[in-house]
Amino acid sequence: MPRSLLTMTIRQAHDIFVVRQRGREVAAALGLEEQDQIRIATALSEVARQMLAAVGGAEVSFQAVGRHAPQSLQVDVVSPVPLTQADLTRGDPLPVGRLVDTLSVSHADAVTVVTMSRRLPPSAARLTPERLDALRAELAATSPGSPLDELAAQNQQLIAALDEVRSQRDELARLNAELQETNRGVLALYGQLSEELEETNRGVVALYAELDEKSAQLRGANEAKTRFLANASHELRAPVTAIIGLARLLADASSDPLTAEQLRQVELIRGSATDLLGLVNDLLDLAKAESGRIEPSWEDVDLCAVFGQLRGTLRALASRPQFELVVEEPEPPALIRSDEVLLSRVLRNLLHNGLKFTERGEVRMRARLDDGRWELSVSDTGVGIPPELHERIFEEFYQVPSATPVPGAGTGTGLGLPYARRLVTLLGGSLTVSSEPGRGSTFTVRLPVRGGP
Ligand code: ADP
Numbered sequence: 450m451p452r453s454l455l456t457m458t459i460r461q462a463h464d465i466f467v468v469r470q471r472g473r474e475v476a477a478a479l480g481l482e483e484q485d486q487i488r489i490a491t492a493l494s495e496v497a498r499q500m501l502a503a504v505g506g507a508e509v510s511f512q513a514v515g516r517h518a519p520q521s522l523q524v525d526v527v528s529p530v531p532l533t534q535a536d537l538t539r540g541d542p543l544p545v546g547r548l549v550d551t552l553s554v555s556h557a558d559a560v561t562v563v564t565m566s567r568r569l570p571p572s573a574a575r576l577t578p579e580r581l582d583a584l585r586a587e588l589a590a591t592s593p594g595s596p597l598d599e600l601a602a603q604n605q606q607l608i609a610a611l612d613e614v615r616s617q618r619d620e621l622a623r624l625n626a627e628l629q630e631t632n633r634g635v636l637a638l639y640g641q642l643s644e645e646l647e648e649t650n651r652g653v654v655a656l657y658a659e660l661d662e663k664s665a666q667l668r669g670a671n672e673a674k675t676r677f678l679a680n681a682s683h684e685l686r687a688p689v690t691a692i693i694g695l696a697r698l699l700a701d702a703s704s705d706p707l708t709a710e711q712l713r714q715v716e717l718i719r720g721s722a723t724d725l726l727g728l729v730n731d732l733l734d735l736a737k738a739e740s741g742r743i744e745p746s747w748e749d750v751d752l753c754a755v756f757g758q759l760r761g762t763l764r765a766l767a768s769r770p771q772f773e774l775v776v777e778e779p780e781p782p783a784l785i786r787s788d789e790v791l792l793s794r795v796l797r798n799l800l801h802n803g804l805k806f807t808e809r810g811e812v813r814m815r816a817r818l819d820d821g822r823w824e825l826s827v828s829d830t831g832v833g834i835p836p837e838l839h840e841r842i843f844e845e846f847y848q849v850p851s852a853t854p855v856p857g858a859g860t861g862t863g864l865g866l867p868y869a870r871r872l873v874t875l876l877g878g879s880l881t882v883s884s885e886p887g888r889g890s891t892f893t894v895r896l897p898v899r900g901g902p
Pocket of ligand 1: 803831834847849860862863864865867890
């Protein structure tokens with residue numbers, strides 16, 4: 450509900466100064482800060498000036514407006530005769546509107562009212578109706594100062610405003626300089642980062658080139674090793690075979706008789722040469738497999754036949770008490786497209802290992818179809834392999850130090866498993882192990898039902 454605080458009549462130029470001064474006083478009394486006091490006073494005096502020039506006078510009223518407590522200061526400037534917008538502004542659309550929150554012109558009952566308002570700060574909530582009444586009485590009692598006083602006050606305000614503008618300009622200049630400085634810094638940083646990135650990129654490219662070169666060298670070295678192994682073992686085979694033959698001749702009953710000691714030594718030579726020949730043969734096989742010189746010959750293989758043959762040849766090696774070799778009959782038709790010779794070699798190797806490292810219990814081989822692949826497993830109840838060595842046993846020459854073969858099974862070369870894995874890979878499959886020390890091991894060969902090209 451609006452509460453009138455003061456009304457004034459404007460009849461002459463002098464009144465313009467008065468209305469400006471009173472406007473400031475009312476605004477100050479309602480708690481508006483100095484800048485806002487000047488704004489509303491300036492807007493008011495400008496509208497009053499225009500109205501005085503257009504129609505020779507105006508009525509001004511100040512009101513505190515708000516639902517409960519005052520929320521804004523509203524000033525009505527009323528012209529006694531109707532005015533057109535052009536009269537009021539002379540073509541200029543009331544630029545003073547920028548100085549207040551709202552400014553509107555309304556026409557009613559043959560009068561024109563220009564209404565402007567400015568929102569009051571929250572502190573205005575403390576202005577009770579009684580305080581407003583007191584304020585109205587106060588304003589009525591005080592007499593306005595002379596135009597000279599108002600001019601002096603206006604000058605003071607102008608100086609303060611100019612000072613403010615200057616300090617803002619200085620601040621702006623300082624901020625601009627700072628911004629320029631920051632920009633230069635950012636640009637320099639950007640340049641530095643780009644250079645660093647370029648440098649890093651060059652490094653990475655060089656590193657890749659080096660890496661390529663190193664892997665080419667590594668490939669070359671690996672090929673050289675394979676060639677060397679193949680040549681060396683090939684060259685060694687003939688003399689070692691000759692040594693075995695000669696030792697056999699020396700020990701033969703039809704040769705000159707030897708003393709018991711000589712016979713023992715010749716047997717030692719023959720045993721060592723036989724071990725050496727085994728090693729040379731294994732090396733040659735592995736080198737051949739690695740160099741890609743083994744070409745599987747693909748054909749339909751009957752797993753029942755392969756299993757039967759292995760059962761027959763290895764049974765002799767399993768004639769120990771408390772031990773059994775079980776080769777389960779695959780469920781016919783057990784056909785696989787593979788290389789029979791290579792596949793038999795792999796399985797024989799795994800069975801041999803099982804026999805070699807299992808004192809009691811059994812070694813069992815079985816075949817089953819699993820999701821379109823043949824799963825051929827050889828499991829035993831032997832010494833087992835510690836989990837951390839499950840991959841190492843597929844490295845060339847690696848033998849588990851704690852695993853001693855059962856007596857009479859020979860020492861082995863440590864080349865059987867790497868060779869077997871290489872062959873299985875050639876056949877398009879995989880060879881894995883699961884094992885637990887003391888409980889036994891299971892080696893599993895997984896092969897596609899239809900391998901080959
Ligand atoms: P070799 O049997 O000639 O020593 P392998 O490459 O066939 O060489 O095997 C490597 C090592 O893996 C063996 O020396 C042995 O320590 C371990 N091993 C292989 N098969 C078994 C098995 N069935 N049970 C326990 N250990 C095994």
